[in-house]
Amino acid sequence: MRSTDATLLIVPGWQGSDADHWQSRWERALSSARRVEQADWERPDRVDWPRRLAAAVAAADKPVVVVAHSLGVPTLLHAAPLLPPGKVKGAFLVAPPDLDAPGLPAVLAPFAPVPTAPLPFPSVLIASRTDPYCAFDRAEGFALDWGSALVDAGDAGHIGSASGFGPWPEGSMRLLGFLQSLK
Template identity: 45%
Template sequence: MRSESIRYLIVPGWHGSPDEHWQTHWQRTLPNSARVEQRDWIAPRREDWVAELERSVADSAAPVILVAHSLGCITVAHWAAQAPIELLDRVRGALLVAPADVERSGCAEPLRNFAPIPRQPLPFASQLVGSDNDSAASAGRAVAIGGDWGSEVAILPGAGHINAKSGHNSWEQGFAYLYRLQSRIGREARKRA
């Protein structure tokens, strides 16, 4: 699959992705990429975030790969659970990094309106990348969420929340997971052809 034919939609989590976050680096690096911009990054409302993701997918003339982090992963799952088929068909796949377990005890109050987490398989290929020391989701929860969504799952050792705070500014290693996802998308497309 040629990257020029794909629109990469960056889907940040709570507080957005600052300049030093890998998602911002990727947005500058990946061809034909754009960010889903939420009106309120501090007090997120599930309905608003899902609606903005839907608008962003609808505005893309090219097929889409979603690149989500944290609460952005949960937003993707909520959107996929209710999106119209013509928009779902535009999404080729999703890279879901460090999903936020909004059902965990101690979850920040502003995120709780994203619970419960949708459990049905995503209707497109997905690669979930978690960490064995992420305070937003334990490795076990990341594996369980990925299993529910039908994602291929990778758990990184000692990667924290896979954000700027944990030292993942450009996160070059992450491109390997994006390429793995794109290879899977290509294989599945050839099987259908």
Template identity: 45%
Template sequence: MDGDVLILSGLWNSGPQHWQSHWEARHRQWRRVEHRDWNNPVRDEWVAELDAAVGACAGAPVLVAHSLGCMLAAHWAACGSPLRAAGAFLVAPSDVDAPSYPIDANGFAPVPMARLPFPSVVVASTNDPFVTRERALAFAEAWGSRHVEIGPAGHLNADAGYGHWPEGERLLLEFLEQVRT
């Protein structure tokens, strides 16, 4: 595939058994956006780190986000950067507005509810502990994203049994083909 792919992990980063880590290992040209502090995210700092990573790409990248990484993508899209993304593949967006969110949202709340300026897909579970089914759908509608609901899949991470996650990789590869044609 031509073009850059940036992996946006969420809170605590994605461990070695997470689908993001497996996909990054399989597609050597894809790279993870690194953060100074994975455990105590500060929105403005993470947005600046993402903006720098997008700026280092040869062209407009596709963002592949999980959990808080989805909120990072939405905040970056709203930050006024002159840089652009070709698209965003947003998996299991965490609802940082929910009282049950596990840490201080450090500027990530409220969730940006403006249309994203690039094509996007929201992939969500029906029983994610970090976002209700209704909120995931509301995010997709607000962002102008295609919504893909995959049934009861928890938070779509390694703990929920989504290590290699070939179905997700197939969905992503289809999305990459769509945004790059």
């Protein structure tokens, strides 16, 4: 599959993705990319965010590949039961938060616990060994639970613009490889 064969739904996490974030750059660079907009990026809503994602999937005129970062990952997991069967062809998951870890902002608590059901479509999980929001061994467990291929990003922080991942060419290459693996 090529990027133009699918609608790439960009699903940012809490506070959205700023203009320098790799998700925002990909959205601008890829003609088939669309951001799932939320009513309030500062106060995530456990019911509304997944519903908005499900509505975006239903409205897409092509097969969908979800590109989720941070709280966007549990948003997809909570949305999975709401998605039209067969419409999502894959998910590119980056830096999911461990919502059971102590010290996370209270505004994220309604998304806990992180769902552990296997995803009904292929997925890849990119995780950092130095993500302050999720220990690598926890990300390994998520990948196993969800049936995701795990990619070790090494010392990459939260894999966002704050940790130096604006353009993220390695991520672009991973996404293209993932897309090529999809039917």
